Amino acid sequence: MRPAGRGELESLYFDYPEYPFRAPAELGGASPRHPVIIAGAGPVGLTAALALAQLGVASVVVDRKNTVNDGSRAICISRYSFETLQQLGVVARFEAKGLGWTSGRCYFRDQLIYQFSMPHSADERFLPMYNLQQQYIEQYLIDAAADCPGLIDIRWLSEVTAVTQDEAGVELGIATPQGNYPLRGQYLLAADGARSEVRNLLGLRLNGRNLPGNYVIADIRMEHDFPTERRSFFESSANPEATILIHRQPDNIWRVDWQLPAGADPEEAVAENTVRDRVAAILAMIGHRGDWELEWWSIYTANTLCLDDYRHGRVLFIGDSGHIVPIFGVRGLNNGIADAANAAWKLAYTLQHGAAEGLLDSFTPERRGATLDVFRNAGKSSRFMTPPTRGYSLMRKAVLELALSEKFVRPFADPRQVQPWIYDDSPLTSTASQGEVFPAGPPPGAPLQNTRLGERDFLLDYIGPGFTLLYFAGNADLDAAAANLLPTLRKVDPRLRVLVVGEAGSDPIAGDESIADPGRHLADCYGAGPGTLYLVRPDRHIAGRWRHLEESTVTAALHRALGDPHERDA
């Protein structure tokens, strides 16, 4: 919502682009079958289009709007999502504009009770979190898509109104200002958001529950001197009954988020005057004396809802279309970006290499597993933010009062920010065989550590776009054995790349690329000895790792990672 007298897209700081409608070949009677259709040009659909393009798969993206989202919505992007953007080669603008942060403060009755820091080290490429308005996120992705001519075709003012599928593919009905047309594809990614029309048209329902509590978010503009941190206030003098959150965003925009007391009338709560009064009280509490302007506000409730299956034949659900998660811990957008990266490589390998059905089938256990983990964490956060019973209210009061003097209870106020999900029990992951002990490094299913190799040089810059075999060079015998393995692996994945970590200037097995690791920093981070191997998926999760090469094991792991656990030999 915007203040009276301002239009939906009249922002204090952001110029909404207007993308033109262009008549596609279909309106002239052509009916090509596109490899992938993406319903929805939100942040998740656009990320999927870029990830597909990187693997050489063309997509058509349809969206009913002709601009980016009309409010602000998601503002916190995690390091994990930034690494995905790094892999897609588009992170620079996000990094330049976003406000990075590491820590937060929690107050109880206006006294500081707890400061948290998210894990960070000098070895990382990115800070744990960046604040950036969702309009910028979408705009940067749209601009990046425009740099992929022939691979990404975004069609604005094009609404999905029908969906059918059969053996050969999917067919959508598209409504446009110049008439309707059928759009045919081999696969469909449903990225059309929380009210997904694709989901409705296929007769599918989200299951789960609505958590108690209503929250209002307001974005305001003000000159306010405080570092980029997350501030939360329990029982503050400005809103004694419920919690307040404050975040800094670029362009002097601040997000103020407050909970409504039980029984408050939601309609009354979003009236412009009520919002102004509440914001004024909160600003007085934090000691802001200067001017401020209201940009946009909205009300939300916390839900834990998802589909039972994220795959329906030739349709995969990515982002909010498949799951609606509570805002606590900033998981909505971040998990959607991870869905997009996960779905994209699986579709590419299905379309280009005829991968086994098991590959697309793994989308649900991997990404729904991530959703259920979000629900577990959000359940805890929500029981703290909005105690559901007298017992929980008393306990929260007890813990917060104790926190004034007692350290041990302070972590109860921690926001449990999003953590990358680990695909350790995925059907695609080869877990460690017994006796393989790694002193360090990401375990099977975890994402790669983006280890620093030099001033502006990081491991992820060398990974992908297909599978990567990270090989830590050993002695002549080990190197020869590794070199022998390559033809077999390349029969399974022709675009597999080998990245050899060794001494400066040496290229012991003629890999596609080599990294010098003179101080053994990378080897230490990866718990690697001579001959250690990591098999890395296109989405940078570890498919398997071995201290010592055993040819049949590595080949089997690659088959498994491509959805074919029974295939042993190429």
Place this chain on the structure above:
Amino acid sequence: MKETLEFAELEQVYDLLAEAIDEAGPEQEALFLAKLAMLLAQQIPDVDRIREAVATALRP
């Protein structure tokens, strides 16, 4: 035996107590908490430490 609970264990205790308070009901909750305090105190054979905990808990 370790000296204190891990935070994850403390979280379990939080939920356990919240649900036990609900189970006791508003009439009986004070009595329930008093009984619980006695049971736990019996496991800390040091009156001074208990006195200290009582003082901390009394602070608003």
